[in-house]
Amino acid sequence: MSVLREAFKALRLTVVLWLLTVVLYTLPLLAVGQGLFPAQANGSLLRNEGGQVIGSTLIGQPFASNRYVWSRPSAVDYSTGKAAPTSAPSNLGPTNPDLAKRIKDTAATYAQAGLAKPAADLLYASGSGLDPHISPEAARQQIPRLAAARGLPPARLEPLIRRHTQGRFLGCIGESGVNVLTLNNALDQIKP
């Protein structure tokens, strides 16, 4: 009897709390998001002139062409291709020979592209597999290749990189990073 009563009590509690924490908590947030901050609430999407979504300013994309700044290695190839959507790091341990092999291979790719000693973040895979940033140093290292491929003077690229660099919060929190997608998009806009 008391077990039944207790169970019934718990059941009603479950229903009330579900409404409270799922419906009552979420709806106002959805309303505020869609009403006041639609850009952020919908994923900070980046569109081209045609209104077509070409990415999200928060999510990185893979780049292989010499005309673009290359982004960091991704264990999930930036959730592109036929595979289902995902996000993940490589999860390779520090002593795993596969890690050294991958770093060696990536370094070789950069060497072929004329960059002998790329910045570490260009060789290390990111935590999300979607990292939108590379370090400012990594971006600057790619200037010669870009300049050559796009026929742009390196001096024009420097300020562009600076403009697409997200600084540290209050100048001291976190690390600054260059947003690869918006930078490349800007590059496309300079000389389509």
Place this chain on the structure above:
Amino acid sequence: MTTLQPPIFPRMPRGRRDQRRYTERPRSDGLLGRAVVQSFVKLDPRLTARNPVMFVVWCGTLVTLAATLEPRLFELSPEAPGRGFNALLSLILLATLLFANFAEALAEGRGKAQADALRRTQASTQARRLLPDGSEALVDSSALRRGDQVRVSQGEMIPADGEVVDGVAAVDESAITGESAPVLKEAGSDGASSVTGGTRVVSDKLLIRITADPGKGFIDRMIALVEGAERSKTPNEIALTVLLAVLTQVFLIAVATLPPVAAYINSPTPVVVLVALLVALIPTTIGGLLSAIGIAGMDRVAQFNVIATSGRAVEACGDITTLVLDKTGTITLGNRLAEEFLPVGGHSERELATTAHAASWFDTTPEGKSIVRLAEKLDAVTALPMDTATGLEFSARTRLSGTDLADGNELRKGAVEAIKGFVRSRGGTVPADLDAAYERVSRLGGTPLAVCWNAEIFGVIHLKDIIKPGMRERFDQLRRMGIRSVMLTGDNAITAGVIAREAGVDDFIAEATPEDKIAVIQAEQRLGRLVAMTGDGTNDAPALAQANVGVAMNSGTQAAKEAANMVDLDSDPTKLIDIVTIGKQLLITRGALTTFSIANDVAKYFAILPALFGKAGLAPLNLMGLASPQSAILSAMVFNALIIPALVPLALKGVAFRPSTADQLLRRNLLVYGLGGLVVPFIGIKLIDLAVSALRLV
């Protein structure tokens, strides 16, 4: 651990008290030999299983012994330790067990010696039991039951604890108290009516009602306690055993789960080495010494000539926060003496002295006798017809005594308030200068007794109290230990205040009746305090039972002794303070050795793990630079074994205790046993390793 200043609380009984020992010093010859034999007897698994920590060692020894007989029993790898190593390890583990057993056996042996000494006082005797028809039957003393009545005549031994029903006799109690002068025993009076088994009647004869079944007397209980045979674990010991058992299980799991983990990285884990690791990690030091510490604690109490009825009571002593003490006999020398007569209301000193002489005629207390003596010194002998008068005995309720003359005249002396009441009830008036005399005496710390003849107050007798020497220091010590002292006295508030101040007690209850005692204890206990008290009278019995630790004087009544959980054979109320010290020492020793034992594990890890997993790349953890894996393991195990006998003296003697605040004690003991426990094994293992490799044992 050297003491810079002589401890004010002697750890062992010493001095005056020591000379009064009632037992010959327990015989210690052959003690070690018997302990060695016992160490082997105790290898019986049924005995070892009672101690979870040592039982694990016992099982581990079996494993290593098996591996000694057949090294390939548990592992096939060619790198498994050879027979020689296994044999050495088995020996060390066996030694660990034996050392732990030895510690316990030694403590028990000392207890047994103590018990034998106690038992000798209880030699079986013949008793003359009174049958219902009035005749006597000769029975063995062990056949006596509670409630039986026995007759004991001159030269006979009193067969068991009991109470005098009839008769007056001198009893030689030297076997119990060490006091050579015979004591007068008679029916009805507090203290003097209780007799103890094993004492001898030296004159006249007594009819005694037996109050304890055979084997249930105090001495029997104490024998059982010090022998450790029927020692039930104290609450704190149980809690500690639980913790040690859980730690043992934790390490058992930690070690038992190692082989598959190590096998994953192809690192072999020889079973014998795992056994060594397990034994090193489980708290064998405290596990092996725990019961020895408890038995030794009881033994120390017995050495103080105190009979404790349970280990719990001794442990509770350490927790005492309030000490309730009678003023008389504890703080002041038992007998107050009449010092002077202060006449009031226009009476002369001589009138007062004569009246006091008459009022004290029947008073046999030392106080009464001293009044008579003082009056006689002043030549103030009463001329009243005392042969037809009757005496009125003092009672704690009326707080007065006196003499009733045959013609109806009433002479009274007693507490000033009580006499005032008496006089008013007889229609008299209180002289104006009485209060001045009363205050004068009180301010001197004396006890004023008013004297009256019918409704007329003649004056005040000054009874002088003498505070025992050294009391102030003792109470200062107690205060530092966090123990509050409360003095109970029948004196008025002014007198009590003066004496309390002089003696240095924290609080006092003046004009206390016996009922107040229990009220004071209850009030303290309501505040969450643990109270200890001493008492001797029958009317102390409820308070002794109520107190967390009640110490009855051996000179007290049987009722008081029954109610108390300790009996002091020397009837020295200040001994409570020493018992508190023993209780504290007991707990400190347990805590210190536990801390030491657990802290030791750190060094043992750094000895054994790199040895065990050198192949897995953990060789750099060999911080001590031990010569070889095998010598590292052996050294750690040898240290683990040797530390037990090394600490046996400490376990038996108890950690040195100096009365000081909790913070100071913690700081000191942490430094010695905590930090020491971390550092000592590093040094010890390294030294043993040097020796092992020098001897080329492995």
Place this chain on the structure above:
Amino acid sequence: MTDWFQVVVFVALVWATAPVLGLHLFQVFDAQPQPRLDRWLIPVENGVLRFIGERGRPAEQTWDYLRPLLFSNLFFGLVALAFLLAQPPWLNPQGLPPMRWDTALHTAISFLTNTDQQHYTPEQSLSDLSQLGALQFLFFTSAATGLAVGFAFIRGLCGRPLGNFNTDLIRAITRVLIPLSFVFALVLLVNGAPMTLAGPVMLRTLEGADQILVRGPVAGYEAIKQIGENGGGFFGANSAHPFENPNPFTNLLAMVAMFAIPAATIDAFGRFLGNRRQATLLLLLVTVLFLALAAVAIKAEQGGNPLLTAWLSGPNLEGKEVRFGAGITALFATITTGSMTGAVNGAMDSLLPLGGLVPLFNLFLQVIFGGQGTGVAYLLVFLILTVFLTGLMVGRTPELFGRKVEKGEIVWSSLILLIHPLFVLVPAAITLADAPTLSGISNPGSHGISQVVYEYASASANNGSGFEGLGDGTLWWNLSTILSLLGGRYLPIAALLLLAAGFARKPKVPPGPGTLATDTGLFTVVTGVVILILGALTFFPVLALGPIAEAFSLTGAP
């Protein structure tokens, strides 16, 4: 250098919020008149209590508190399980199928126990309805359950009755978790965390590849995920995912959010006890231990991987986001494992050996701020054990807060000591005994040991983070970790409540000069040493075979 500065900023923020939030928690869980800020909620709460038929009587027995806890948790779990097993078409823009039964069971229990171990890829497994209706629901209820237990334990230790579970649970949600999460969610939203039910975006990248961006009601989910010390990611990459943790600012807030409630609970404990000095010392103790561990992790990650010096130099950035950097990711890892949150903003598996040792050690200790409500409880359990060990050394039966520590306290405290060895070492040994079939280890050598031990430690400590290279989506992993999840949650809860109820019934002894004071620097240091020794002694062998052996293999013999 800037990494250390950020550590200081972080600690300063935690210390600044602790008294404010601590006062609030004290007011919420104390029966005192409620503050004005919350008064409007009283009719709501009373309405809920009336609706469920709860009269709010304080528990007289342990069971009175434990029974509603177990019943409600059972139903919470069943509701979540139903959502995961059904995964209906509503709010299911990708049309995802139901979860496999064992994964669903593991997920429900993992979130129910405030652990949030995830043996699935969220983007490919869960509809928005499941994320909200199952997981977000459990975020709130599991955190509130923890808080309720924590404060019931605190009450008991301070000599009060345990309280009423349903009242505590509801108040924890209405007055603590929802308000804090709502504000945090708004901040996240403004900074870029999505809040939409519109489903994923398919797009063509600049280079013409097809990319699928999964979106959802992330901001609200993320806020309670951090504040409730839950940690189960909306996305597979968890807090490394830019939608969950868009920038360094949100990262800082996410870190503070993880420590905010446990730190405030310690502060509130001081208010309950009427001895704030005691609470401050405990907070200082865990802060110092935390700083020491964080320093080890940060230093290790900053040092970089010596095996890779042929190609690169500098800090170890494998599995880390550029916007956070190596040092802050190591800091995050220390916080998330210290606080039993389990959210990660980088790959734990790719941390250097010492960087990985720190989180593992945190999981073993469980008190470096610790879990929601349970953190302070475990800390106090260590205090009890310390009092017992050292208290004897002052010659008295050990006392804590004026009550004697005796057999009962030791039995329940040491039961808690046994939980981890039982539910971490035993299953880890079984798994490693048949590693090829069971373990799913993805990294060779000693690192594999760390992966397996970490998974069970994370489950038993109700943390949820993992060395995620581990192939843990198997029947064995799901079922075996369920045991650790349940054992690591409900057995300690029962032990804590039993301990607290028994303790509260004891007579109070007034302190005197003979009493061992626990609110002193000396005693606090001793407590720290006991925590380290008891924690380290038990797990030193596996730590040695896992991360320590790996560290030696990385650097060669020092």
